[in-house]
Amino acid sequence: MxxxxxxxxxxxxxxxxxxxxxxxxxxxxxxxxxxxxxxxxxxxxxxxxxxxxxxxxxxxxxxxxxxxxxxxxxxxxxxxxxxxxxxxxxxxxxxxxxxxxxxxxxxxxxxxxxxxxxxxxxxxxxxxxxxxxxxxxxxxxxxxxxxxxxxxxxxxxxxxxxxxLSKGTPLHSFAWHSFNLSESNFAKDLQTLQENFPNAELGSYPFRNGDKEGVTLVSKGNNLDAVKTAASMFPNIIRKHGGTPHEGDFQS
Structure with a gap:
């Protein structure tokens, strides 16, 4: 490796x-x-x-x-x-x-x-x-x-x-976001997902811009398969809490 x-x-x-x-x-x-x-x-x-x-x-x-x-x-x-x-x-x-x-x-x-x-x-x-x-x-x-x-x-x-400079393995990153939800909605699900995908770094990041607010879920790391597979779970997690998943980071 x-x-x-x-x-x-x-x-x-x-x-x-x-x-x-x-x-x-x-x-x-x-x-x-x-x-x-x-x-x-x-x-x-x-x-x-x-x-x-x-x-x-x-x-x-x-x-x-x-x-x-x-x-x-x-x-x-x-x-x-x-x-x-x-x-x-x-x-x-x-x-x-x-x-x-x-x-x-x-x-x-x-x-x-x-x-x-x-x-x-x-x-x-x-x-x-x-x-x-x-x-x-x-x-x-x-x-x-x-x-x-x-x-x-x-x-x-x-x-x-x-x-x-010397080249290593590129850092891969995938994100999904949803409006009108908070980090607490996803805390337990992300913890479980992180345990299942230790080679991916998972995080949730709240955003607010005017009357728009919500959370972005991010999966990143050097192991492309793990990072991509973990990120593929985000849409279902968002839907589980009543949100609509949007691929990518929130763009203000």
Whole structure:
């Protein structure tokens, strides 16, 4: 059986923790990882503080097969992710010349000031993570992948990166939803179904949008047969409680 690689996402930024900036990168990363067969099992949000970035990087790089970070690789004084990860790995920072040339080409008068040049310095031995947003790349070093926090740039980087990583068994997911029912209607049935299908991960998720409310039942996992068979039981469970089954997630 193909091993399922594990992953952690480290979201770096005071602006995320303060609520000033809404975190939008997690769903993008998760979707691509699921298709690649890599299971994201943990996500952390930490501030732009060197000691915490170093500690978290060391811990996660030993605990997970792949570690992804977002944020803190820009030109400003508080963009310290690259230097912190370099220190965490006990590697020197060095200027990546192709990235430096890219920065110069995209700068007025083809000049690159000292703060902008900062974005071309990676830990020694890093491989650039490309993007198509006409911006400097992120970088990979060992099992750590360092990317921008800006959603459009992050998405471009991660779409280039993920297909190049080791592939596991894709995560399969099937859903049915119904209106005007609550989770308590399904609790006992889902418990019994879960006992019968231990290789599927079953869950119920309430939704509400205006005057529409109900519950979505989800079956997911790496074992396609188990996941699909368990999900095929959902329509009858919904009908049992007087609901009308609708295939898929509720779309607001």
């Amino acid at each position: 193909t091993k399922t690689p594990t992953a952690c996402f480290i979201i770096i930024g005071d602006e995320i923790l303060s609520g000033r900036t809404l975190e939008k990168n997690l769903p993008v990363l998760t979707d691509l990882l699921n298709k690649q067969g890599i299971r994201l099992t943990e996500a952390r949000i930490i501030p732009d503080k060197k000691d915490q970035i170093i500690q978290t990087t060391i811990e996660c790089s030993h605990k997970f097969d792949e570690v992804f970070t977002s944020g803190g690789i820009g030109p400003t004084h508080d963009d310290i992710t690259s230097a912190s990860i370099s220190e965490a790995l006990n590697l020197p920072l060095e200027r990546h010349e192709p990235t430096f040339e890219l920065l110069k080409r995209n700068s007025p008068n083809k000049q690159c000031n000292q703060m902008k040049e900062k974005m071309a310095w990676f830990p020694k031995g890093s491989t650039p993570i490309e993007n198509n947003c006409n911006a400097p790349p992120g970088f990979s070093i060992k099992n750590i992948h360092v990317m921008a926090g800006v959603p459009a740039i992050f998405k471009s980087m991660v779409k280039w990166l993920i297909p190049q």
